[in-house]
């Protein structure tokens with residue numbers, strides 16, 4: 073009998089891995105937008121605007137899979153209020169508890185940035201809002217939201233690392249780092265896709281975004297390699313069939329290596345619009361498959 | 373005041389009285405995963421014959437809070453043989469991985485030191501399940517919540533011992549004050565060592581001390597227990613630090629790219645003008 077008797081949580085990948093991906097992408101996009109907002113020239117605002125329009129709508133989707141995966145969905149509010157005492161509850165050593173609270177903070181900041189842009193773009197106008205519009209400390213919640221966003225992108229990895237399941241435990245402490253880096257790269261891809269859709273994908277801002285993305289994707293490859301070294305024998309499931317296709321082909325090859333090669337090449341030989349679009353989609357799909365692979369490899 | 377149990381596996385006979393007593397007192401049904409439908413038979417039919425000695429329980433589960441293991445040891449020449457038994461359950465760890473993980477305060481420790489799941493509070497997030505280094509706490513599809521041994525919370529708060537200890541005919545499972553149990557365990561260990569037998573206590577150091585601890589005649593892994601259990605939350609600080617450092621790194625990469633190029637561009641512009 074195997075001494076490794078630690079049970080898997082049997083989290084459904086179509087809820088939990090998808091949540092990891094959506095939240096990570098939203099957080100990555102928000103952070104990039106905030107960085108542009110804080111340190112950019114202020115002349116072009118396309119990237120930070122795109123980021124705000126992506127981050128919040130994605131976040132709106134997030135509670136659905138999270139609540140659907142609970143054994144008792146109608147009790148989800150127990151995450152915030154201890155039902156037997158009626159007071160707010162926070163467990164500092166449980167990433168799930170802290171993560172739930174930070175998700176609230178991040179959502180609030182993302183909502184503010186979203187509204188802010190709608191008003192700036194004159195899509196909506198609240199007389200009351202407009203009166204106070206210039207007094208809203210925009211930079212403050214951009215900073216707060218970025219910090220919360222980083223937390224949201226990374227805590228899901230830490231959450232896996234602080235369980236006793238062999239693969240998740242062995243990959244400690246790198247899962248959080250990998251999820252942050254992957255979130256930044258899928259966030260950048262989402263922004264680029266939005267800009268293509270709005271036909272605003274040119275100019276210095278987009279170049280800066282690409283340069284940032286290249287750095288991030290190289291570090292993602294390095295982190296994946298380190299993670300596999302740490303995992304050792306516990307990573308063996310990644311060598312079996314569904315994972316060879318999902319992880320090696322999907323995430324590593326099509327999701328990172330090919331897009332990275334494409335990015336370096338297209339600096340000298342610009343490609344047409346279709347391949348550019350496709351490579352962003354590949355990055356997004358790779359990010360999703362990364363979460364599914366790492367979640368499921370720990371649950372086998 | 374901490375209560376606990378001492379399981380002396382060397383005098384267990386594998387009678388499973390503890391399993392039966394646990395089921396009866398706690399009103400636990402049969403494990404649903406152990407029964408299947410057979411066409412033409414109106415009731416569920418047991419189909420979990422493991423072929424592993426006398427063990428058909430297999431593992432602890434949401435409805436099996438006790439599990440007697442049967443370990444058949446036969447040497448290569450098939451001359452020497454030994455049959456080991458051990459009754460397993462939740463260890464009521466002093467630093468409990470399940471309790472640390474719970475985001476809703478559903479898992480609490482009572483004044484007697486036992487760890488219980490409050491069914492009215494549990495939301496079924498399942499985070500506690502992989503967080504137990506012993507694979508004890510389990511999820512029930514039926515209730516949508518997590519379940520495990522409560523150390524007979526209702527009995528021990530009313531002056532009774534646990535149902536399993538009460539039922540055990542050999543005294544292999546003993547309930548009582550932790551300090552008394554340790555004395556008893558040490559004495560028994562010394563006795564066995566005096567006879568030149570291999571024996572060890574499992575649970576003095578693990579997870580800051582297990583409130584349910586064991587005397588084993590072989591290595592823990594023979595009894596299906598981890599040799600070096602780690603309370604998973606002890607990795608939290610390192611994981612958080614590495615993640616924060618990465619976040620700073622990504623932030624720096626963004627700063628360099630967004631700022632440097634900006635400056636570069638400013639220079640270009642000023643050069644032009």
Ligand code: SF4
Pocket residue numbers: 461462463464465468469470471487503504505506507508509520
């Ligand atoms: S053995 Fe597992 S379920 Fe029991 S208290 Fe320890 S961590 Fe919790």
Ligand code: SF4
Pocket residue numbers: 473474475476477478479489493494495496497498499500501517518
């Ligand atoms: S499943 Fe229930 S007991 Fe376990 S961590 Fe979640 S809320 Fe707590």
